[in-house]
Every structure is written in C-alpha cells, then in structure tokens.
Amino acid sequence: MPAQPRVALIDIARTLALIAMVIFHFTYDLELFGFAPQGTMASLEWRLFAQGIAGSFIFLSGVSLVIATLGGPLALRKYLRRLAMLALAAAAVTIGTYFANGPAFVRFGILHLLFAASLLGPLALRAPFWLTLASGAIILGLPHLANWPFLGDVRLLWIGVTKAPMPGMVDYVPLIPWLGVFLIGMAAAQLIARLGKWPNIAALIDPTKPLAKCLSWPGQHSLAIYLIHQPVLFGAVYLARILAG
Incomplete structure (x- = not known):
C-alpha cells in the first residue's frame, strides 16, 4: 500500500510553530543571561505565547495521526518507530534537564505528552x-469541572489534576487538559476526511515547489529541531555573555 503523501500545509504550519518556539526559548535564554529584564518570561503574554505554541504542536499531532490513516490502516512499523523515537527523546529531555536544571527538571513535558497521546489516540x-470532539472538550474542561482529592500524590502529576504541591518545572504538559487538544485536532481531521476535503487542502500548496519544500522541511523534522535548537541557542547566548563580560 503506498504511503499517504504529506500535506504541505500541515508541515508549514508545524514550521511556523517551530519558529515561535525558537523565539520563545531564545527570549528565555536572553533573560537567563541578563540580556532581557528579569521576569519577562513570567509575564502573562509570554505564558500565553508558550501555551499557544504547545497547543499548536499537540493539535497538529492529532491532525497528523488521522492523516496517516487516510490511505488505509495505520502503518504499524512506522507508528512503532515514531513511538520509540518519542520515548527516547522524552527520556533524553528528562535526563538532560535533570543535570542542567536540577529540581526543576522536566518530569512530564510536551514530548512525554505526545508519546502518551500517540498511544491513546489510535483508540x-x-x-x-463528534465523539472525538466531545471527548477532547470534556478533557479540556476537567480541571474546572470537579475537585480531585484522591489525586493527592505528586507522582500523579502526569495526569494533570493532582492537588499535591507541585515542584517547579521548566516544562510541564500533563494529560489533562492537553490530551483534549490532541483529540480536538483528531476530530478536526476526521471531519475534513468525512467531508472529503483533504485532497482540496493538499492541493492548496504544491509540495514540489522550491519555496514549499523550503518551508516544509523544518516541519518534517520537528523532533530533531526540537531537541537540537535549545542547546544551540543556550550555547550561543552563553558565549555572548562571556564576550560581553
């Protein structure tokens, strides 16, 4: 069975999310090394920007999972390979931030969420x-719908509604509510498939055009860019700090 062709519009959307992510982390590093005012990243605008970036990646991942099945059943080998890559990348982030950030290391960040969502999404x-959409909306609303006294153990922080005191973390993207965003992305893609509009969307941008290839390439390699960009930015700003005295 031939592989489902990529939709350039989705790849380019993911590229835009990557650009936003680079801007966010570059600003974070500037504040860390004193080039930006302290408290910049704690402002409401930057916190909303960060949530928008995370939501974009998660939504597009839900869309991509559905697109991967448009030509037939989910390709098991490719799916398992992606799961393995996500698991290794999530572990690398946890270990790396443990040594770099100490107690603020990433216990359950966006890669952990994408791994869990990729396990649950095929269900x-x-x-x-409409059922996928309703499930996503309910999960989004769960933190505001009820109290969860039985989730009082900090080891359950990956669920997202624990009432235990939370440790500081440089990245935290729990299942509740973010799995809801993933499911809403799936629902949007399912609706488009039901309406038979994916060929029209794929035809909006010719993926063979040089500009489309250039804009799509980062989105096609988002995991590698996610893992590499922050060490590069951090090192560059650190070097600038040394040179600036």
Whole structure:
C-alpha cells in the first residue's frame, strides 16, 4: 500500500510553530543571561505565547495521526518507530534537564505528552468525529469541572489534576487538559476526511515547489529541531555573555 503523501500545509504550519518556539526559548535564554529584564518570561503574554505554541504542536499531532490513516490502516512499523523515537527523546529531555536544571527538571513535558497521546489516540481513530470532539472538550474542561482529592500524590502529576504541591518545572504538559487538544485536532481531521476535503487542502500548496519544500522541511523534522535548537541557542547566548563580560 503506498504511503499517504504529506500535506504541505500541515508541515508549514508545524514550521511556523517551530519558529515561535525558537523565539520563545531564545527570549528565555536572553533573560537567563541578563540580556532581557528579569521576569519577562513570567509575564502573562509570554505564558500565553508558550501555551499557544504547545497547543499548536499537540493539535497538529492529532491532525497528523488521522492523516496517516487516510490511505488505509495505520502503518504499524512506522507508528512503532515514531513511538520509540518519542520515548527516547522524552527520556533524553528528562535526563538532560535533570543535570542542567536540577529540581526543576522536566518530569512530564510536551514530548512525554505526545508519546502518551500517540498511544491513546489510535483508540479514537474509528470513532465518529463528534465523539472525538466531545471527548477532547470534556478533557479540556476537567480541571474546572470537579475537585480531585484522591489525586493527592505528586507522582500523579502526569495526569494533570493532582492537588499535591507541585515542584517547579521548566516544562510541564500533563494529560489533562492537553490530551483534549490532541483529540480536538483528531476530530478536526476526521471531519475534513468525512467531508472529503483533504485532497482540496493538499492541493492548496504544491509540495514540489522550491519555496514549499523550503518551508516544509523544518516541519518534517520537528523532533530533531526540537531537541537540537535549545542547546544551540543556550550555547550561543552563553558565549555572548562571556564576550560581553
């Protein structure tokens, strides 16, 4: 069975999310080394910007999971390879931030969330879009709908509604509510598939054009860029700090 062709619009959307992520982390590093005012990243605007970036990646991952099945059943080998890459990358982030950030290391960040969502998402592939959408909306609303006294153990922080005191973390993207964003992305893709509009969307941008290839390439390698960009930015700003005295 031929592989489902990539949709350039989705790849370019992921590229835009990567650009936003680089801007965010570069500003974080500037504040860390004294080039930006202290408290910059704690402002409401930057916190909303960070949530928007995370939401974009998670939503697009939900869309991509559905697109991967448009030509037939989910390719098991490719799916398992992606799961393994996500698991290794998430472990690398946890270990790396443990040594770099100490107690503020990443216990359950966006890569951990994407790994868990990729495990759970296939359960909704055969569901009608309205059920996937409703499930996503409920998960988004769960933190505001009830108290969760039985989730009082900090070891359950990956769920997202624990009432235990939370340690400081440089990245925290729990299942609740972020799995809801993933499911809403799936629902959007399922609705488009039901309406038969994916060929129209794929035809909006010719993926063979040089500009489209250039804009799509980062989005096609988002995991590698995610892992590499921050060490590069951190090192560059650190070097600038040394040169600036």
